[in-house]
Amino acid sequence: MGGIKIKYKIAIIYTVLTAAVLCIVSTFIYIVTSIHRKNEFFGRLHSRASIAAEFRFLQSEVDARLFEEISRKHLQALPEEREWVFDADEAGREKLLVLLDSLEIPASFLNSLLENSYAEHESNRTQTVGIRYDHRGKEHLVMVSAFDEAGKGLMTYLFRVLFTGVLVSVAVVYLLGLIYAGSILKPIAQIIQKVNRITASNLHLRLEVHEPPDELADLALTFNRMLDRLETSFDIQHNFISNASHELNNPLTAIVGESEVALSKNRDAEEYRQSLEVISREASRLERITLNLLKLAQTSYNDQGLVVERFRLDELLLEIKKDINENNPGNKVQLDFSNAREEERLYLAGSRSLIKIALTNIAENASKFSANNDVELGLYDKGPEIMVRIWDRGVGIPENELKYIYDPFFRASNVRNIKGFGIGLPLAYKIMSLHGGRIRVESVENEGTVFELYFPLGAAADFR
Template identity: 45%
Template structure:
């Protein structure tokens, strides 16, 4: 079922229920008012009848007949009955009409007035006190005019109900179509977007209503998709280029070696070049594999408790072997006594790779100047700051530093592939952490890393 049809149907059902309730209430109140009015007429006529018939003066009967004929319209099937009763014992002195229930007469004795409806007949009874004694006056009639009015009202309400439903069906369908037309336009625009025109966006006429918010959200999603496509395209191009260079060098050296017989020294030189390019290729492939591994988020990653201070000391020992002349200084003065506050849950091997890449970059791009590492924590997070005195990163290029193969314009002459920071960024994100860079050209870079500790992980 289409949304337009569903909205129209629900609107018609709700309106039908509302109209049905209103019309029933109107009919019920009209019926009660008609009956109440007719009972009032009956009681008035019963009082007049009692006064006329029970007075000793014969003139009263003539007056009553004159009033009824001239001024009071005779009611359909009108009938009057007067019963003398024993006022003290409250019992009738003659046989009562057995077609009426005794509860009717009992109510007359107790309340001195009673009303009753049997079939199409209305009855009123009253206890009339006279100097000759007490009498029960029962007057009955049918309200043909009231029945006709109620029938006419019922038929009018039924016709009005169906006319209203037809009108609401037409009007509701029209407005539902008008209300949903922007959604239909969004659907058509979305269906027209393909990979080749991913830059196309939905037109937002009113950004404050729900449809405007929907279009804005979809445009934001398209922005992210376009960025992802561009990154993927750049990644493939850069990866192909970086992989082709060492392969071309290896093939070229091999071709040179096979072109003619050469001396032992020449073969040794060629093999050395091949080994260098193969090592470069191996480093590149391993970097790609690690980068791919982080795309699977934390699936399959061994989660274990890690003491951050011990991990940093282990990384420092490894860097001392790889870069003997590094000047990394570690500050643990602000570490808390609580062990859980400096323990996090994660993959030690991945975090080791992440922090080592950042520290090696700090040493490499500062030409082994002083690199300060400081660790501190609060109740929920462990913070690591790494500050170097290197060449810094251009401010307008900071937004690209986490893209694979991207290298800042001022480090093109320094050896590297552009894997370190993207890999470190993804690993930290896997561990629900954050990484930020504060940098100045030729003055250095400050890296701020925040990771949830064991307390946060357990909650």
């Protein structure tokens, strides 16, 4: 059933199983009825043999006309009925053996008759019963055979009824199976339809997860998690390209500009030395940026997905502060670890490079949108979570625009004159979601903004 749709596979399997059960039940009914029919006819022949023997021996003692009338009323002839009576002596047994041989009945019939006073045999067409009958102290062997025409007809009718019933039931079950399988698979078809509408340009769309949770809800949730990872990967790529172009452009511009100035006219040795120092400094900066970008690209992924590792959050914040100092020497970002002093609770399990991207984006935004005013970057122990608080005294975010800050490429109306891409916060939000964390934001326009990033302790996110 390689190319058959699942709906038809389910209907076919369901039908085959039902047909198998019906065949087994029908066969059981037919066999039990056949056995009952055979035993019932043997019982009739047994009674027939006894009555026939009594009438035969009574015939010699009553008027012939009276015997005929009694026989007609009480001994209705059976199809192909034949009766034999033999003496139980040696001569009678020999005659019975000859008869049995002509009727193709085994000699064991006589043995059973002599030992048990009863014997029965069934051939392809007739059934035969033999009994021992004692009349006035003399033993006789009585044998009756007949064809169970009514019983055979009943079995033929029963077979047709059962066979027709199985065929009709199989057809009905197949149709019902198609309807049932279609209703079961309809939600899956809807999921497939919705997934097919999701492309690289609308990765923010998600499947609806129904309640109560079941296998289909798990499937939708799995798709949503996969879309989270894909969207984060796209955002990381976009962020990487944006950062790379921005970071690489500055030193390259400086190198090209200084070279053009140096080559524009003849200069003395000191001026050339100063130009070379600028070029060397910018080249070193370019090398450092390139190495950092390559390190970010190489360490974010391995063959199985995002690299998950255990690291100290305070050390990561120190590293972020160092990077901010290099990129923006005039910043006033201040670190505060006084509210998280227990060393063991400073460890996180997750993607260090992604968490660094999230925290760096928010910290750099805080410094950029506050015109290098004071920015606090602090750690706080919050029981089952550890919180990173980034507080600035910048332009803030208009209250009616707070709900849009995680939308890709959204930029608040009061910062559109400041250079930016509108992907930092959406990317940070996705990274926090991947790690099972959350972000809380408070902002007052023209006063400042507080970002609180809560990380769960002791559990790594599932990136696979």
